[in-house]
Amino acid sequence: MKTSRRWFAALALLACAWLPAQAQTQTGDWPKRQPIKLVAVFPPGGSVDQVSRILAQQLTHQLGQTVIVENKVGASGVIGTHYVIAAPPDGYSYAVVFDTHGVNPSLMPSMPYDTRKDIAPVIVIGTAPMVIATPAASEYKTFAEVVAASKAKKNISFGSVGSGSLSHLAMAMLVRRGGLDMTHVPYKGGGPLxxxxxxxxxxxxxxxxxxxxPHLDSKRLRPLAVTTAKRSPELPDVPTVAESGFPGFDARAWWGVLASAKVPPEIVRRMNEEINKALQVPEVAEKLSGQGISLMGGSTEAAHAFIDQQLDTWAAVVKENNIKSE
Structure with missing residues (x-):
């Protein structure tokens, strides 16, 4: 009996010693074992796809390992994100997401994963304003005129890129805060809008x-306001919503990189460091700025805090306005 106990104790000690060694083997050779996959959760040609390809090219150069982009689309990014969560947690699969990631849990009660528990935010790449614009022939010259018309009970409608999109939710928050009366017209994407x-x-x-x-440059649309707290470098003469009578208003589009929460933290940190390094390359920064993106970067902790804040903000807006997905 004593011999058996000693034998089991020895096996336990061997197991304890083997597990850290095995984990070290799995993480210590990253990223040498296989190509890294960036899963763009929206279709080719869109901003998420373009951001993914800009990063993939630079990361391939930095890591000495091929970084490929694979599009897994549907359900406002849920399908692609779930694909990454379900992949082996070895640090070779990442989701590149858009701001819908911060809205989806409030609109989709039956999502296949827990956004807060099953995901490890790697980095927030950057943010961008949305633009409130009006046709060139419109009577409105400023957003203050739109507000005044709404309060005068003039019927005003606004188009968004989709029901439950961040552009829809931002305007819903604005309408509620200002006591305005506006009608939402959802479109299926930016093109039709x-x-x-x-x-x-x-x-x-x-x-x-x-x-x-492009439509502002061609003078077919007139910009009235941007939705970020600060003016956009691309549209420096366009006031913010906050400047137009709504102090503190800030609604930003954003792009981020996520991993499964089961990926070893040291790999997540390494990927964070590599992407931060990539964002500092002038050519990469210039390409992303060309998409209207203000670079953010920073630590994994900063990404976690930012995304948590987005989840909280838009959950409240969805609930207050009884917004439903399409």
């Missing part, structure tokens, strides 16, 4: 700088 906006079929459009700016 811009088509109707430049044709004058909807008085106001709300979409990212990336989607809106």
């Amino acid at each position: 811009m088509q109707d906006a430049v044709a004058g079929h909807v008085p106001l459009s709300v979409a990212s700088v990336f989607v809106t700016k």
